[in-house]
Amino acid sequence: MLLSLVLHMYSLRCVLPAVVLLGTAPTYVLAWGAWRLLSALLPARFYQAVDDRLYCIYQSTVLFFFENYTGVQILLYGDLPKNKENIIYLANHQCTVDWIVANILAVRQSALGHVRYVLKDGLKWLPLYGCYFSQMYLVIFPEGTRYNPELTKVISASQAFAAQEGLPVLKHVLTPRVKATHVAFDSMKNYLDAVYDVTVAFEGTVDERGQRKEAPSMVEFLCKECPKIHIHIDRIDKKDVPEEQVYMRRWLHERFEIKDKLLIEFYDSLDPERRNRFPGKSVPSKLSLKKTLPSLLVLGGLTAGLLATEAGRKLYVKTWVYGTLIGCLWVGIKA
Template sequence: MLLSAVVHTYSLRYMLPAALMLGSAPTYLLAWGCWRAMSTVFPERLYRKVDDRLYVIYQSMVLFFFQHYTGVQIMLYGELPKKENILYISNHQCTVDWIIADMMAVQQKALGHVRYVLKDGLKYLPLYGWYFSQHGGVYVKRSAKFNEKNMKNKLQSQMKAKTQMYLVIFPEGTRYNPNIPKVISDSQAFAMKEGLPVLKHVLTPRVKATHLAIETMQDYLDAVYDITVAYEGTITPSGQRREAPSMAEFLCKECPRIHIAIDRISVKDIPKEQTFLRRWLHERFENKDRLLTEFYEATDPENRNKFPGEGHIAKLSMKKTVPSLLLLTGVTAGMLCTETGRKVYINTWIYGTLIGCLWVSLKA
């Protein structure tokens, strides 16, 4: 009985935030849908500006839970410049990596401009999959199935509307997970086949999406942000690296601190030809590998669990997250208090999901 109560209490630590975030999704989609219908008579640029503003509201609520609720400490190594059009490349370990991009963007007042290059299968996520595409996200497949034309058209439409860009790419293509050694060994075998140095704490990056983004937007982007993320507490007592926290584990406050190393590279300093860009990108991941090796394996305990240089805490005011939380949960609760509101809410879940899946399938 006692054990059952403890497990139940533990589960509530992530179930309540998850319920509020997921439960607000239909409310958000309805608000966005109304604006999308109204904006058909307005210029595309105006639609995207308001869409970015709406996106800030929802993602601010997400940051309330992932940053304020969890109490996680964000340690930044390197300075973030003023808001600019950027390509964000990072190592990929878990689903929380998506939120890290938000945590970085909010520091630059660019939260609404975050757009992701995502695995193709994620487009079928209920409500979210369709909306991410509408917000400017790009779904891609790996290897020969990669649709370069689709991604290029999507990026060009964003530039045509003069949309501010915070494009997030995880070049590894899949997560680094010590519990799935085959993925790591396959990645290392691919590096050897290509004559590239073998990496230990990251996977061999794939170049197609990064190359296409830089090639298409080279006159639009200001810089590439090379981001290296390490989750504190992912080393076992025996010194073995373990899996990074899932979203549920993170919301259960199992990660006390996140370390983020930032390296800003001007687009002018990046090679454009794919062969040279492949080498450049691999060198960036070699640097990540060195940083993570030092982070996890430093012989001096004082240098372990931190990146070189002086880190500073990224602070986020409650004023930037609580109003969004109150607005979305308040409107959602109001809908659920009436019979008509409940019908609209449920139909949004059902038909929004079905229409969204149909839409992304046809677009593919």
């Protein structure tokens, strides 16, 4: 009985983050909508500055749970970000936590409010946030779908395509697609400083036989089932990125060959000193509560105030219902 209770309580660790993050969503949307109306007659830079700040508050609240609440250890390797830059972030894609990892790096450069994503098309139908996510960019996962070792048909098809095209076959990543990267780079090259080529590995994703397992889901991550995230960063100056699509395609595949070699050593190395780590020196990076707790208190306080009155509760419910319907209608029209 006691063991059953302990296991039940453990499984509920993700409930608090889910309640807070979903529960504060209408508050965020209402704040954004009010500012959108108030700033209609102001120069665009004023709207953008506050919009970035609001977005930073919500994402900082997300990071409170994914870093401070879970107690995960972040280990950085390679070209550690120092100054805030305009970048395209290219990464391997394993699970739904990957977009959080992009935020983990951005907050350490004080650039969290400026992060935008190229995400899977289906995510535009998310309640309240879908229409917002569907317009974001900069963070790109060129594989197009998640690498899951259990989806052998997806991996086989990716490897067969690479072989057919005369490209090296990759083991721990899928063959990258160039279109989104090329469009983003071509559109933004006048404003870019660099491309961050990021390789991510979640510790604990190898079974007792040495076989790679599926990366942790958001629920598993929030239940503290991922002790460490290893993040390797290669900073590539924009002048070193080929602009023509045919050359960028080869360049992108070469970058994923480098990722694959890093992950082969991480997961498959016979040397225990080299397994579960990337080459070179690692730098532990702990996120201060000062970066996340104030945002949680502000957003939570505003939500509590909204729910404290009958009028506030009605507005809250209407925001959930009508905000979701309007968002779905908007992305449907834009599609």
